[in-house]
Amino acid sequence: GAGVSQTPSNKVTEKGKYVELRCDPISGHTALYWYRQSLGQGPEFLIYFQGTGAADDSGLPNDRFFAVRPEGSVSTLKIQRTERGDSAVYLCASSLRGGGLLNTEAFFGQGTRLTVV
Amino acid sequence: AQSVTQPDIHITVSEGASLELRCNYSYGATPYLFWYVQSPGQGLQLLLKYFSGDTLVQGIKGFEAEFKRSQSSFNLRKPSVHWSDAAEYFCAVGAMEYGNKLVFGAGTILRVKS
Numbered sequence: 001g002a003g004v005s006q007t008p009s010n011k012v013t014e015k016g017k018y019v020e021l022r023c024d025p026i027s028g029h030t031a032l033y034w035y036r037q038s039l040g041q042g043p044e045f046l047i048y049f050q051g052t053g054a055a056d057d058s059g060l061p062n063d064r065f066f067a068v069r070p071e072g073s074v075s076t077l078k079i080q081r082t083e084r085g086d087s088a089v090y091l092c093a094s095s096l097r098g099g100g101l102l103n104t105e106a107f108f109g110q111g112t113r114l115t116v117v
Numbered sequence: 118a119q120s121v122t123q124p125d126i127h128i129t130v131s132e133g134a135s136l137e138l139r140c141n142y143s144y145g146a147t148p149y150l151f152w153y154v155q156s157p158g159q160g161l162q163l164l165l166k167y168f169s170g171d172t173l174v175q176g177i178k179g180f181e182a183e184f185k186r187s188q189s190s191f192n193l194r195k196p197s198v199h200w201s202d203a204a205e206y207f208c209a210v211g212a213m214e215y216g217n218k219l220v221f222g223a224g225t226i227l228r229v230k231s
Contacts, residue, residue: 003160004160040223041223041224042121042207042209042221042222042223042224043161043207043219043221044221045218045219045220048216048218056216056218058216058218059218091160091161093160093161105163106163107160108160108161108162109160110158110159110160111160
């Protein structure tokens with residue numbers, strides 16, 4: 001596609017429910033990143049994929065958060081037993097190759113705004 | 118711990134006036150420095166980045182930034198602001214030693230008066 005696509009753009013869920021957030025990276029981009037942006041804050045790193053594998057998941061806040069990228073393209077961020085504190089904008093970015101955001105420009109999607117009520 | 122500080126939450130400038138957005142970082146490694154812009158309804162867009170070499174970096178849309186190691190700063194500047202520059206600006210820092218993460222500041226919201 002022309003850019004990184006994230007769906008849904010908005011998601012409202014009840015506390016305790018399970019949610020999935022989807023990211024479609026730019027075609028051919030091997031690296032994919034998830035960030036979380038809470039209100040009034042800058043984006044915070046969650047996880048980085050190189051191909052199908054999670055090369056760095058050190059930013060995931062706890063075991064309720066999980067992300068997959070089974071075919072090395074689309075990625076899904078999964079949140080179990082959602083809490084009100086999970087409310088944030090979840091950003092996805094992709095880049096052409098690995099080496100992370102330091103060496104390769106990453107392109108960000110518009111984000112999914114998650115609200116837990 | 119790594120941190121990025123953007124001291125100004127909001128800045129308002131008149132169209133045509135000059136702009137400087139401040140960024141200070143604390144990093145235990147050789148930093149890679151970035152400025153991103155986020156317009157309403159848009160994803161983050163990279164304005165410029167500094168890895169090494171000339172400490173004055175030119176970016177897109179007429180922006181530039183200067184790396185000052187002695188002050189641990191990477192301030193963003195533009196000589197003449199346009200109304201379309203109204204957006205939120207984020208400074209970010211990374212280092213090879215810390216892998217692929219970027220640490221972002223909290224952002225500065227720029228308002229442009231006509």
